[in-house]
Amino acid sequence: MSKFIEFIARKAKNNKTIKKAYQSTVNSYLNTHIGEITPFNARISENSERRINLLVPSINQEHLFGGISTALHFFDRFYELDEKAARRIITTDASPGNEDLNKFGDYTVVSSEEDSRIESQIVPFNDRYNKTLPIGKEDVFIATSWWTAYFAQRIVRWQAEAYNQMPKKVIYFIQDFEPGFYSWSSQYSLALSTYLYKGEQLAVFNSSLLKEFFNNHGFKFSEEYCFEPKLNASLKQHLAPFEQLNKKKKILLYGRPSVARNAFTVIIEALRNWVWIQPDSLEWEIVSAGEQHNDIDVGNGVIIKSRGKMSLEDYANELKESAIGISLMISPHPSYPPLEMAHFGMLVLTNSYENKDLSNLHDNIRSIDDISPDILAAKLQSVCSEFLTNSSIGRVKGNDNYLNESDQFHFIESLVRGTR
């Protein structure tokens, strides 16, 4: 989205109508409210049974990948182990449609106006102006993004006062350092504020690297758990001995123009440099996967072909054939593509970020700390040379934990017990 803004900003410079629209927007209602924290109000519930609540922005199909799907998986495991607890998914930003509900056959959609005792509920609460949500004395909340944590922290305070009891622990499922999704701003501060909560808050981190980042920055939670990435089970079926992979002069990019922290433009600018320093650049095929965009001519006859979001099968084939991968992620979260690429025998260029350095996790991964187009281009030229000198250079062993079948949420039993 940020590029679109820049585009509008550029247009606005020379266009009076847009300038005026901008001015009036600056001066408008929109500018004085923080949309994410639209009040989330509670009311007394007759229900005094234990119920676990997942606060999640959306369960719509278009959002059901990556982070939200991991959170739902965690919620399923939590429910399995929390005997006799009921469960409720509360969506704060979007209301699921009929098709979105196909994957939630065990659940019933319930309006926030009902004080229902149905065991498995989905309550859309995105349209909540002048509405309240029934909250019982034994409702427990799991937050999955900074604004859902913001709500959870305020709900447990309300709940403690309403039922004259100690505030319940908040469970915060943390998959990134979310202030980093914003420039320094109100949203940045509010996201940060959810990590400074003074009450009891139990953190579940997606990866030890992320937990370490939080600890390095002085954030403390009353309990802390973390889980590690695992190779996607369907991708794993495509793993093959290195000899059976057919490594070509092919570079695979993780190219998502709409996700700023994947630094798409840095990759493209780097390739615009690389085509002039790589002697055989025309012989290399360059494929971008992750999000559809136009093919991009990077000069000297080289064109990046966009494959968009591929099926796992097609993705696996690209992983098998490609010699080199480029995948950036400006965040302490490890991110999955570099690990996937490395395990499929590719040499991978990625970035380090503070305590994150994926080159410690796999010998096929090379990290750069200084991300600029010329440095990335030089590094790319150097790994291309490595491959040209030795085409089986990617044949190195990976990290066992990433491939084994052990329970990702091995700590969940004691976690659940601690929230009862």
Place this chain on the structure above:
Amino acid sequence: MSKFIEFIARKAKNNKTIKKAYQSTVNSYLNTHIGEITPFNARISENSERRINLLVPSINQEHLFGGISTALHFFDRFYELDEKAARRIITTDASPGNEDLNKFGDYTVVSSEEDSRIESQIVPFNDRYNKTLPIGKEDVFIATSWWTAYFAQRIVRWQAEAYNQMPKKVIYFIQDFEPGFYSWSSQYSLALSTYLYKGEQLAVFNSSLLKEFFNNHGFKFSEEYCFEPKLNASLKQHLAPFEQLNKKKKILLYGRPSVARNAFTVIIEALRNWVWIQPDSLEWEIVSAGEQHNDIDVGNGVIIKSRGKMSLEDYANELKESAIGISLMISPHPSYPPLEMAHFGMLVLTNSYENKDLSNLHDNIRSIDDISPDILAAKLQSVCSEFLTNSSIGRVKGNDNYLNESDQFHFIESLVRGTR
């Protein structure tokens, strides 16, 4: 600008034309280039005399306050002390108009196509496609923003190769941690990259707090200098003994909706809470200074009156009359309004940020570390009570260094010598 984007994003959800425009933008040329680093190319100059070059985005009147004006002041002092050096201001983002040049009477505007020897030049180099700038063997560069540093670092490398000499030191005038102006993104990484430059780079920090922040984060420069904020000389003339100030039930906000790091929306949301917890809220006048916006009704009959960017005289009068100030700045830079307010006998609410805690600099300043509307509202109610209990509570002594007349750039002589 971020609010405007949000507005567009919201509109885009339900508007096919905007959605389409967004899509096509995502897929367009714009999205694959990083505007800030549009190539900045050099050519050999006949001029082998020493010349100091200030790389600055703009010297247009509308940009000539705050940071750029401080940088120009530094450049003036540098030139005074650098005997026999010529000087050149190069603008990278905007070209000055005739009115903008009124303040630069000693300078001559020179086209980048000329290899001029005029002693004091201004070279607009914003429109540089297919153009080059003449750079001599004794040109020295002072950068004032991350992208000007990005250019300077590459120019000195070019210069070293072109003239077969050691690369010149880059002088980097650093007034904030600029990656914080972006979400994690290409721009964030490039800004960060300028601090990781491997060559000789001399940093001049606006404030010891900012220098300490860089040091805490492990950034090292070959030489480091810093200067401290001083009370604006014109404001200082308005300073008066506390007894002559006429403190009223008046709250002064530093309200800049367009500068995200001033967290305008958090302040407004806090006031929406405060009007319900402050018993005499209707008796307080609330004034917003810094940038024009519509007056804002925050409920319970209370209206924030916007005064926009005031003259120094009007601002001084507000400082004298107001009992309470609110000024947030999500950054390690101290920012001037909290210090100004405190020295005019106001109780000031501001935020701390990592190593920054302005409450150490003046007893009238109260810092909060957890910035959320409810916490800010409670703190505001508490300082209002302090004032109601004791209306001369702001009568405390300030920080001498902030008020004295000593040279802000006391280190400049040795700095200049080190670059020769």
